[in-house]
Amino acid sequence: MGSRVKCCYAGNFLKTVKCWRMARGGDLTKNAFNSSELDVSNAFSSNSRRFLTTFTKSYESDTGAQFSNAKVSSLPKYVKIVEVGPRDGLQNEKGIILTSVKIQLIQRLVAAGLPVVEATSFVSPKWVPQLADAKDVMAGVRNLEQTRLPVLVPNLKGFKAAIEAGAREVAIFAAASESFAKANTNCTVEESINRFREVCDAAKKQNISVRGNGEADASGSDARSSCIQIGSAFSQYLWTSPSQHSCCSSDGYQCGGFLSSRLGWLSLC
Numbered sequence: 001m002g003s004r005v006k007c008c009y010a011g012n013f014l015k016t017v018k019c020w021r022m023a024r025g026g027d028l029t030k031n032a033f034n035s036s037e038l039d040v041s042n043a044f045s046s047n048s049r050r051f052l053t054t055f056t057k058s059y060e061s062d063t064g065a066q067f068s069n070a071k072v073s074s075l076p077k078y079v080k081i082v083e084v085g086p087r088d089g090l091q092n093e094k095g096i097i098l099t100s101v102k103i104q105l106i107q108r109l110v111a112a113g114l115p116v117v118e119a120t121s122f123v124s125p126k127w128v129p130q131l132a133d134a135k136d137v138m139a140g141v142r143n144l145e146q147t148r149l150p151v152l153v154p155n156l157k158g159f160k161a162a163i164e165a166g167a168r169e170v171a172i173f174a175a176a177s178e179s180f181a182k183a184n185t186n187c188t189v190e191e192s193i194n195r196f197r198e199v200c201d202a203a204k205k206q207n208i209s210v211r212g213n214g215e216a217d218a219s220g221s222d223a224r225s226s227c228i229q230i231g232s233a234f235s236q237y238l239w240t241s242p243s244q245h246s247c248c249s250s251d252g253y254q255c256g257g258f259l260s261s262r263l264g265w266l267s268l269c
């Protein structure tokens with residue numbers, strides 16, 4: 001699934017497109033954004049006709065679905081862009097990207113005006129060698145005070161390392177299926193929920209904000225029911241606003257929409 005930007009302010013959208021181009025070397029179809037949250041209220045006001053044409057074209061080429069105005073009314077009232085390329089993108093790179101290049105990518109994404117850029121992960125380097133330099137990356141972006149730079153942590157060990165490296169926001173990630181939990185964090189869904197409860201408790205004590213990423217590798221109703229399990233666990237433990245949740249699944253559209261009707265706004269990945 002190409003990325004779908006439910007984005008609205010023409011200016012922000014075009015800035016987003018620009019940073020998209022910058023971050024992805026001009027390839028608009030690549031999933032540079034995992035989720036987007038911008039105020040959609042003025043999106044389709046009369047003065048953004050140009051925006052609507054661009055948006056419709058990008059929506060239709062990304063989704064292959066006909067864009068109709070009817071969809072406008074179903075768009076959320078507020079969407080926020082959370083760029084995860086420096087983490088979710090680079091963790092999948094075959095080779096190891098230089099720390100200086102990672103730092104430069106984050107600086108350019110911040111310069112493009114993105115409000116939140118997920119910077120790296122504090123996970124086992126045996127599992128994700130591509131991000132073994134998390135501490136150095138955080139040292140390199142320390143001066144980007146005005147932007148939120150959450151980092152992924154799978155457990156308390158990662159949380160402590162992240163805070164020590166200067167992180168002021170963390171993102172936990174839970175799989176909504178046993179197979180993905182095992183493959184991703186070598187534990188059961190239950191164990192991952194216990195791990196992120198510990199992280200949330202520690203974060204609360206230190207006034208650190210927490211984002212929740214849910215992932216389901218199933219599709220259809222099993223994805224939805226397992227996402228509900230994760231979504232409700234998130235809402236129980238995440239002490240930040242519901243919009244801090246994100247949800248992704250192979251049928252992200254339904255899953256996210258399904259969840260947002262229950263747990264408050266979730267951003268689609």
Ligand SMILES: CC(C)(COP(=O)([O-])OP(=O)([O-])OC[C@H]1O[C@@H](n2cnc3c(N)ncnc32)[C@H](O)[C@@H]1OP(=O)([O-])[O-])[C@@H](O)C(=O)NCCC(=O)NCCSC(=O)C[C@@](C)(O)CC(=O)[O-]
Pocket residue numbers: 034088091121122123124125127128152153154155157158159161173184185186187213214215246248269
């Ligand atoms: C969770 C573990 C560590 C369990 O891995 P494990 O092997 O079961 O853990 P362990 O407790 O046996 O520890 C193994 C070694 O890792 C160390 N260790 C333990 N914890 C950490 C840590 N936090 N940071 C650094 N090192 C750590 C620990 O100290 C030990 O070191 P050793 O004694 O062998 O030298 C491992 O499975 C892991 O790191 N998994 C992360 C994998 C990952 O990052 N996957 C991608 C992110 S999820 C994703 O992409 C989906 C998402 C979020 O993007 C959805 C979306 O938003 O699109």
